[in-house]
Amino acid sequence: GSHMAPLKDVYKNDFLIGNAISAEDLEGTRLELLKMHHDVVTAGNAMKPDALQPTKGNFTFTAADAMIDKVLAEGMKMHGHVLVWHQQSPAWLNTKKDDNNNTVPLGRDEALDNLRTHIQTVMKHFGNKVISWDVVNEAMNDNPSNPADYKASLRQTPWYQAIGSDYVEQAFLAAREVLDENPSWNIKLYYNDYNEDNQNKATAIYNMVKDINDRYAAAHNGKLLIDGVGMQGHYNINTNPDNVKLSLEKFISLGVEVSVSELDVTAGNNYTLPENLAVGQAYLYAQLFKLYKEHADHIARVTFWGMDDNTSWRAENNPLLFDKNLQAKPAYYGVIDPAEQ
Numbered sequence: 001g002s003h004m005a006p007l008k009d010v011y012k013n014d015f016l017i018g019n020a021i022s023a024e025d026l027e028g029t030r031l032e033l034l035k036m037h038h039d040v041v042t043a044g045n046a047m048k049p050d051a052l053q054p055t056k057g058n059f060t061f062t063a064a065d066a067m068i069d070k071v072l073a074e075g076m077k078m079h080g081h082v083l084v085w086h087q088q089s090p091a092w093l094n095t096k097k098d099d100n101n102n103t104v105p106l107g108r109d110e111a112l113d114n115l116r117t118h119i120q121t122v123m124k125h126f127g128n129k130v131i132s133w134d135v136v137n138e139a140m141n142d143n144p145s146n147p148a149d150y151k152a153s154l155r156q157t158p159w160y161q162a163i164g165s166d167y168v169e170q171a172f173l174a175a176r177e178v179l180d181e182n183p184s185w186n187i188k189l190y191y192n193d194y195n196e197d198n199q200n201k202a203t204a205i206y207n208m209v210k211d212i213n214d215r216y217a218a219a220h221n222g223k224l225l226i227d228g229v230g231m232q233g234h235y236n237i238n239t240n241p242d243n244v245k246l247s248l249e250k251f252i253s254l255g256v257e258v259s260v261s262e263l264d265v266t267a268g269n270n271y272t273l274p275e276n277l278a279v280g281q282a283y284l285y286a287q288l289f290k291l292y293k294e295h296a297d298h299i300a301r302v303t304f305w306g307m308d309d310n311t312s313w314r315a316e317n318n319p320l321l322f323d324k325n326l327q328a329k330p331a332y333y334g335v336i337d338p339a340e341q
């Protein structure tokens with residue numbers, strides 16, 4: 001109900017509060033709940049590569065334009081998600097069929113051209129309507145065995161196979177060119193990944209961002225190429241917040257900003273959340289927000305990945321602050337008053 005504390009007011013001196021949306025979240029009761037609690041939104045799917053360039057050169061911006069214009073008209077900001085990823089991306093971007101009809105990687109030059117064209121066309125189209133972009137998503141393997149060698153820790157994605165291990169850097173260079181050509185835009189460029197509480201994965205990500213940023217800074221008067229690291233935060237009730245803290249502090253030590261980009265905490269199964277697990281989930285949310293608040297100077301935004309358990313991408317496991325009737329769960333109270341938990 002409307003007597004509840006808006007999340008964005010509770011954290012107004014700390015960081016922006018965000019959520020992931022689809023078109024139906026911009027109507028009626030859902031829009032009211034969205035606006036009441038959030039400063040900023042991310043398109044859950046509408047700005048992914050398969051949504052924006054299904055076939056080469058055929059940019060399909062209509063749905064995303066309607067979404068972003070409505071979001072801004074309703075007084076919220078927009079975060080851009082996502083330019084380069086191995087999922088929800090059309091095959092033509094980085095693969096072709098060979099003479100035997102097998103799918104094989106494109107050559108480096110053609111793939112690089114597709115990468116740059118996609119990034120630059122999309123960024124120029126939306127322009128300054130977004131506050132930040134996830135330029136590259138999920139490039140790192142899970143729990144890499146030798147995180148000191150970040151190149152060997154990279155996921156062997158179609159982009160990697162076509163371009164090589166510098167595809168992440170190439171993507172940020174293409175994005176940075178657009179910002180350099182438009183100095184009035186104020187947009188942060190993010191690297192975004194999940195399972196970032198795993199220390200091996202966090203170390204590999206740290207080493208990658210450090211290498212890319214150090215070399216860019218040396219040639220550009222200390223300027224950052226990668227402005228921020230997004231910690232997706234797809235956690236579960238057994239996630240250890242001490243590991244989240246170690247990773248968060250490691251990323252902050254890079255001198256970049258951090259955002260929590262896709263937060264949800266699974267608990268229970270079969271669309272059922274017993275009371276004891278609802279309390280445990282609230283406690284983990286509270287511990288996470290205590291941690292985020294302590295590091296608020298370095299955190300730009302905390303975005304939940306969905307408003308309610310019914311429409312969540314992990315609906316079976318009840319991960320969000322509001323239940324299927326949009327009623328606040330214990331998790332909501334854990335977030336608004338973490339000291340009380």
Ligand code: XIL
Nearest residue numbers: 020044045081082137194232262313
């Ligand atoms: C998810 C969406 O929420 C789903 O609707 C879709 O079916 C699959 O993708 N990491 C990301 C997000 O970066 O884009 C994903 O979103 C969740 C995992």
